[in-house]
Amino acid sequence: MLDTSSSLRERGIQPSAQRVAVAEYVLTTADHPSADIVWKRVRERFPWISRATVYNTLKLFVEKGLLNRLTIAEDCVVFDPVVEMHHHFIDEATGAIHDVPWDRVKVDNIDSLEQYEVSDYQVVMRGRLKTDPIDPNETTSQKP
């Protein structure tokens, strides 16, 4: 907390009172807040900060690598007719979600976690499609 301002500057971010306020909350919390939650929390100390500033600041922090952006929010949902356990690959170019068969990726040590009773899990991957977008054996093109 000594010098949030200069640590922002080190990362190539022009500091400001608003950015420091956002940083001091979001870079130290373990809460995994959504953007609007960040706005609410920061407003408790800086009631005049606007929503757009918070959203812009979060976007900037992610671009500069200070923050991780996770798309696992509980309330935001998509549906998949494949009900068997499987993994997912998200194409960063298009946002499309591909199903990855369960046995193509191996996961270990899940049951050695002391604190968690895991009832369900999957690997979520992100990246690019390697080749051949017209390949007919594509896992996700299952339309009859």
Added chain:
Amino acid sequence: MLDTSSSLRERGIQPSAQRVAVAEYVLTTADHPSADIVWKRVRERFPWISRATVYNTLKLFVEKGLLNRLTIAEDCVVFDPVVEMHHHFIDEATGAIHDVPWDRVKVDNIDSLEQYEVSDYQVVMRGRLKTDPIDPNETTSQKP
């Protein structure tokens, strides 16, 4: 498509024109649509269907095991100041997200996927906390 109606009945779902319409889209697509996208798609053929019906129907299909509910929608985001690679555990009781250190779970075969150039991945787990919610060595309480 021969008999969506009776396959719904087999699953203990009272068929109706609306439910069949939703089923015929959502149970055959590889698109991983959100609820509102389902509404939009189904309305192309059944313009009179209401949003509440679609939402209720999707909820029912998930309860009956016809559909998988995934919380990996691209546009719904939370933030995490831990930028090193790590996994996530979601407490189903509270929705709280916990960080799980990278080396606690082992993942293999990611680079043997032919079609995907994976730049980032993680295991997303769901379940319950096993014990001792006041344990001071909780992985998510990393505040200095």
Added chain:
DNA sequence: AACAGAAGTAGACGAAATCTAATTTTCGAC
């Protein structure tokens, strides 16, 4: 046909994300 319960509807509501246009702040050149 009559009834009860299930299913569907319109529309209101609230939360959350984005956008825009206007204002304020900051920084470098002078």
Added chain:
DNA sequence: GTCGAAAATTAGATTTCGTCTACTTCTGTT
């Protein structure tokens, strides 16, 4: 210091999405 351009911030409108409620319609049983 001060001037102008670029960057940052702002309020508020707008849109999208999910939930809820009260009402209507449909379905199956008797």
